[in-house]
Amino acid sequence: MRFYCPRCWRDFAEDETICPHCGLDIQEYWKSKDYVEKLIISLRHPEKETPLRAAWLLGQLKDKRAVSPLIELIQETEDVYLAREAVKALGEINTPESCRFLETLTRHRAKMVRDEVQRILSGRKGTCLTSKEKMEQP
Numbered sequence: 001m002r003f004y005c006p007r008c009w010r011d012f013a014e015d016e017t018i019c020p021h022c023g024l025d026i027q028e029y030w031k032s033k034d035y036v037e038k039l040i041i042s043l044r045h046p047e048k049e050t051p052l053r054a055a056w057l058l059g060q061l062k063d064k065r066a067v068s069p070l071i072e073l074i075q076e077t078e079d080v081y082l083a084r085e086a087v088k089a090l091g092e093i094n095t096p097e098s099c100r101f102l103e104t105l106t107r108h109r110a111k112m113v114r115d116e117v118q119r120i121l122s123g124r125k126g127t128c129l130t131s132k133e134k135m136e137q138p
């Protein structure tokens with residue numbers, strides 16, 4: 001088993017209290033974060049399964065704090081499976097921001113991601129706008 005620093009993401013064989021690479025107090029760092037914050041941090045974990053699981057859980061929890069980190073993740077990741085999972089999570093959380101972002105993904109380079117976006121958006125026509133914005137539409 002490998003252990004990872006949640007800031008620099010370097011790995012080490014022992015469960016270190018202080019990261020030997022960047023000096024982060026790992027124990028204190030995790031202690032200071034709540035569950036959702038820990039999941040958001042785990043979106044950057046280098047072992048593939050962990051960010052997938054974190055994205056899924058964030059979608060289940062529907063915590064709005066996850067919206068921006070999920071958007072960033074989709075913009076940055078090369079992993080289409082992870083991008084799709086993050087898209088699903090954004091669909092679950094469903095804020096105006098997440099919805100608008102999903103609309104920009106209808107031309108994503110990966111078909112898998114486009115299909116997922118289509119599936120989410122086709123289920124809810126026009127609900128991206130807040131009710132106030134809807135009234136302002138011509």
Ligand SMILES: [Zn+2]
Pocket residue numbers: 005006007008009010019020021022023024
């Ligand atoms: Zn570190």
